[in-house]
Structures are given as C-alpha cells and as structure tokens.
Amino acid sequence: MKILTHCLLIFIVLFAMGCSRKAENCVFQPDTGNIKVGLSFESLEDSLPAIKTKSQLAGFFARHPDIRDLFFNRGAYPGDSTFINRLYNRFTNPHIDTLLLETHRVFGNGTELKEQFERAFANVRYYYPAFTIPKIKTIISGLETDLYVSDTLIIVGLDYFLGAGARYKPNTYEYIQRRYTKDFIVPSVMLLTGIDSRINRINPDDKTTLAEIIAYGKAYYFTKHMIPCAQDTLLIGYSGREMRGSEKYEYLIWSRFVEDQVLFSTSHLVKQKFIAERPKTIEVGEECPGRIGTWVGWRIINTYMENHPETTLQQMMLMDNASKIFNASGYRPQVVKVPGKTKD
Numbered sequence: 298m299k300i301l302t303h304c305l306l307i308f309i310v311l312f313a314m315g316c317s318r319k320a321e322n323c324v325f326q327p328d329t330g331n332i333k334v335g336l337s338f339e340s341l342e343d344s345l346p347a348i349k350t351k352s353q354l355a356g357f358f359a360r361h362p363d364i365r366d367l368f369f370n371r372g373a374y375p376g377d378s379t380f381i382n383r384l385y386n387r388f389t390n391p392h393i394d395t396l397l398l399e400t401h402r403v404f405g406n407g408t409e410l411k412e413q414f415e416r417a418f419a420n421v422r423y424y425y426p427a428f429t430i431p432k433i434k435t436i437i438s439g440l441e442t443d444l445y446v447s448d449t450l451i452i453v454g455l456d457y458f459l460g461a462g463a464r465y466k467p468n469t470y471e472y473i474q475r476r477y478t479k480d481f482i483v484p485s486v487m488l489l490t491g492i493d494s495r496i497n498r499i500n501p502d503d504k505t506t507l508a509e510i511i512a513y514g515k516a517y518y519f520t521k522h523m524i525p526c527a528q529d530t531l532l533i534g535y536s537g538r539e540m541r542g543s544e545k546y547e548y549l550i551w552s553r554f555v556e557d558q559v560l561f562s563t564s565h566l567v568k569q570k571f572i573a574e575r576p577k578t579i580e581v582g583e584e585c586p587g588r589i590g591t592w593v594g595w596r597i598i599n600t601y602m603e604n605h606p607e608t609t610l611q612q613m614m615l616m617d618n619a620s621k622i623f624n625a626s627g628y629r630p631q632v633v634k635v636p637g638k639t640k641d
Contacts, residue, residue: 323526329419336415337432340407342455345388345437346397354385364436368445368452387439392465399463400437400455403479407435410453413483420523421490424610440467443477446489458482472576472587476534484524484532491519491614498617506568506590507560511619513572514594518602522610533595539586546582547596550589551630553581559590560623581635601626 341361348354355377358365365371374380387393404410411433418430431451438454445452457467460478467474491497492512496519499512520532530540543550554560557580559571568590570580575587586592602608604627616622 322528324521326525327420327423329416329423332419332422334415334418334422334430336411336418336430338407338411338414339432339434341434341436342397342400342404342407345384345439346393348385348388351381351385354388355381361434363450364434364452367447367450368436368438368442368454370442390439393437393439396437396439396456396465399459399465403459403463404435404455410435410479410482414486417483417487417523420525421487424522425496440465443467444482444485446486448493448495451486453482470576473574480531484520484527487520487523488516488532491516491523496614498615500617500619503619504563505561505619506563506571507623508619509568509572510560510590510594511597511622512594513591514596514598515614515616517591517595518598519610519614533592534588535586535592539584542584543586543589543592546585548631548633549635550581550585550593552632552635554590554593555632556635597623597626597628600628 371380421428431449433451435453435455437456442454443457458477458479497515571590578585578589
C-alpha cells in the first residue's frame with residue numbers, strides 16, 4: 298500500500314446532523330464484543346518538540362527508523378547531517394510549541410482517536426478474522442506529512458488535522474484543507490484499507506473508467522461498513538450541499554456519463570475530469586463536486602447490494618469484473634439531454 302500524501306487525499310469532510318439522522322444513516326453494525334483487537338497505539342507527538350540537541354534528534358530517529366525513513370523521507374536528503382539539521386531547525390522553532398498546544402487541544406491524550414481505531418479494526422476483524430492490524434504511531438510533523446499507511450504501520454501527523462480553527466494549516470487548496478479535521482483520520486485509513494488489493498480485488502488488465510470507479514465504489518462500501526454510522530459526507534469528502542445536489546441531480550450526472558461515453562473510455566484525460574481531485578466537475582456543471590465518478594461508483598455498488606442481498610461484503614470485494622457488476626447492479630438513472638453540451 299502506498300503513502301497517502303495530501304495530493305492523494307480524495308476524501309472526507311464532516312457534516313454535522315442530528316441523532317435521529319445518524320441512526321437513519323447507519324448500516325449493519327456487527328457484534329464485536331468478543332473480538333480482540335490488541336491495538337498497538339504509540340503517542341509520540343510530544344517527543345520531537347521536546348528535543349534540545351541534534352544528538353537527541355538523531356537518537357529519536359534511531360529508535361524510530363520507520364518514522365525517519367517513511368514519514369520524513371530521509372532518502373530525499375543528500376546526507377544525514379543535512380537531514381538532521383533541517384529537522385532540528387524545524388522542531389526547535391518557537392512556533393512548534395503553539396502547534397503542540399493546539400494538537401493537545403484538539404486530540405487531548407489521544408484516547409478518543411485510539412478508541413475510533415479500535416472500533417473500526419474490530420469491525421474489520423469481524424469480516425476478515427485473519428486480518429493483521431497495523432501498528433499505529435501519532436506524531437507532529439511540522440505540517441510536512443499527513444498520513445503514512447501500509448499493511449503493517451500507520452503514522453498520523455496530528456498537526457495536519459487540527460481543523461478550521463487551527464492557527465497553522467497545511468499549505469494546500471481550501472477545498473482540500475477543509476477535510477483536515479480529526480474526524481477525517483480513521484475513515485481515510487479505512488478507505489485506504491478498502492482500496493488495497495488485499496481486500497479489493499480488481500482486474501489489472503481493465504483500464505476503463507468504469508473499472509476505476511467500481512474500485513472506488515467498493516472501497517467506499519467497505520469503509521461504510523467498518524464505520525457503520527459515519528455520515529456519507531464524511532466518507533466521500535463532499536459538503537452537505539454537494540451531497541444533496543449530487544443526489545438531487547443524479548440523472549444529470551448520469552446523462553453526462555452516457556453522452557460523453559465516460560464508462561468505457563480508457564483516456565487519461567477522461568479519468569482526470571471525472572475521477573481526479575478537482576474542486577468541481579465542470580463538465581457536468583458549475584456546482585457539481587469534483588471526483589464525481591467515484592460517487593457514481595459508490596452508487597453503483599450500493600444499488601448492486603440492494604438488489605442482491607444474498608451477496609456478502611467479502612464476496613463483493615472479491616468481484617473483479619467491473620462490467621459484470623455494473624450490468625447486474627440495475628443502476629440506470631433517467632437519461633436526459635444535458636444542458637450546455639458543446640459539439641467537438
């Protein structure tokens with residue numbers, strides 16, 4: 298599984314709703330009372346701001362080579378001295394204390410985040426008893442990196458996820474930045490787990506847009522069941538308004554897909570328009586959110602599972618024939634003439 302950097306963050310902003318709405322939004326919640334997670338959770342956010350000398354910093358990285366190499370990317374530096382000097386200057390900067398105080402304000406002692414991970418991984422173990430749960434480490438990166446996720450290790454840069462009230466924020470686009478809240482962390486890890494080939498089987502020879510959106514749709518479906526009552530806006534990364542608009546004008550979105558022959562295109566440009574991170578999918582409309590193809594993929598999977606209740610989550614995740622899934626799903630919104638279509 299690859300590192301998740303801010304460029305890949307295609308997901309997730311929390312939309313607060315009432316308790317009754319949350320209950321309506323829940324999917325099946327498994328009984329995990331007898332499932333042992335044994336989560337390894339190490340809070341290291343105080344460590345780097347506490348260093349006083351370069352030798353202390355080198356000692357920390359010697360004890361945590363995974364953080365050094367995978368999170369701070371030691372290999373990108375020409376030598377150890379350059380690496381240590383750069384990081385020493387960062388973590389002895391007076392502003393790092395403010396960052397640490399804000400991190401404690403948002404995350405406290407880390408208990409809530411740990412419990413969220415425990416609940417999610419208990420659900421993973423319910424569906425996949427042999428699943429190996431990665432170790433988890435939390436840290437402050439000085440706003441360098443948000444997440445590292447692999448099959449054995451998760452590293453969380455907590456200072457990336459301080460939310461709208463943070464004094465220091467990631468240097469990225471506003472529509473991406475708004476997703477950097479504490480509620481983003483566990484869903485994004487689950488989404489990366491659900492897109493990983495250990496869970497989500499795909500056909501590597503199928504290069505169509507349909508294959509990609511189906512893969513994303515399966516990952517969203519997986520994530521929803523690992524966090525059964527999470528709001529859909531939190532999983533897809535749309536605002537409440539964007540989600541409601543997508544649902545209301547689903548027929549227009551689908552009509553554009555049909556008219557532009559999106560599904561079976563293998564064009565990189567088409568995938569950029571309908572799947573890649575963008576503030577809007579202007580090909581559909583000025584108010585259509587970006588990555589709308591991934592939302593359509595999720596709708597296809599949900600429709601398939603509604604129409605095939607005998608299919609288990611595990612069986613769905615192993616299906617690798619995107620065309621077969623789509624054809625059997627019964628997903629067919631009304632097709633209309635899309636306003637604003639220009640001729641080539």
